[in-house]
Amino acid sequence: MTRYLNQSEATKLDEELFNVYNFGVEQLMELAGLSCASAISNGFPSFKNVLIVVGPGNNGGDGLVCARHMKIFGYSPEIFLPKRTAKTLYENLIKQCELFEIPILNACPSVEELNAKYSLVVDALFGFSFKPPVRQEFCEILHNMIHMSTPCCSIDIPSGWDVENGPTLGAPYLKPEMLISLTAPKLCARFFKGKLHYLGGRFIAPVLARKYELELPNYVGIECYVCLS
């Protein structure tokens, strides 16, 4: 059984990848985003018009890389960035998407637009370092994603969910059909009720997996994702 990580374990594992393994953010983000695009091509092979909703942190960076690889794979992705950050890493990833001719939306799409234009929405808003509440600038897009009928694929954490305790009951919350956990599932994945749960981010050394008692499932051959459901 794959073990689910709490927020502090996920943070420590991430810090170890950067500070002990000396991985660069760009390097792991490239592998993480590629694994997301690959898993989506497995879960939704015929869903060509895809919107990727990109947050301002590393989860958003994974989304930008995912968008570029989806374009390479033959999808027609578009991007919405509720809040652009001035970080060089972000600007570079956005530049790459622009040069790969991926449209970037100017305005927040309405529920009707999400339903009419896209066959899949990828949620790359918030990752494992999210702490509620959702800040003002993300409320409109998250509201629209919660109320759309288009299926949603969340990267690592369904946005708005508590990383450990899942959705806040009593209020509407995002219900993705697909979840791609990265490196290892976080505790909130226990509350995931969608059909497709994948694991991506195949870059953990065996010694590190043992240290965190991850008991990762076996990836097949050279595949960079594995289906857990």
Next chain:
Amino acid sequence: MTRYLNQSEATKLDEELFNVYNFGVEQLMELAGLSCASAISNGFPSFKNVLIVVGPGNNGGDGLVCARHMKIFGYSPEIFLPKRTAKTLYENLIKQCELFEIPILNACPSVEELNAKYSLVVDALFGFSFKPPVRQEFCEILHNMIHMSTPCCSIDIPSGWDVENGPTLGAPYLKPEMLISLTAPKLCARFFKGKLHYLGGRFIAPVLARKYELELPNYVGIECYVCLS
């Protein structure tokens, strides 16, 4: 027909990836090395004991990334570095290999050792910026690779070959069984007589491929390599 690039075109394309697309070296090296490991798993699926010979430039960096992914895929790679460089990028990639428990040889393996211990040798010594002659510190390993009976897989350029004019006739030269061209084949690939020619490095935007008239072959699905032979 895929077009073969001369040395100056290869250099210009590379500069454009870094200076216009703002790709990071780490980012593209990760994709290039992953595509090499993936292509090798296709070309030599049952050759588990592999030595990766790593040069001091970006070709060597691709080799270090390739080694790590081969380990992840279940191979038993080892590494030989004829000349360690103090560059941070290199030190980080080597650190990652060490933590993935990939042995690093202390001494140059003899022809007999190459024949006895390894079922495949990956040549990641010199890439497309190589200019002859081969410097002293690389002569022994290159000599041994030329005279070994173990099959060789060269990354991008068979080491010691002129990037445009191929091997120097009249002297013994490396004859790889497999060549993995990265982004696009270089002119010397016309002289490649091995059985397996692959293309890896699936990260060129269509607009850039058109600019350089690359006429790249179609990659299949989400695969990061394509067999040209």
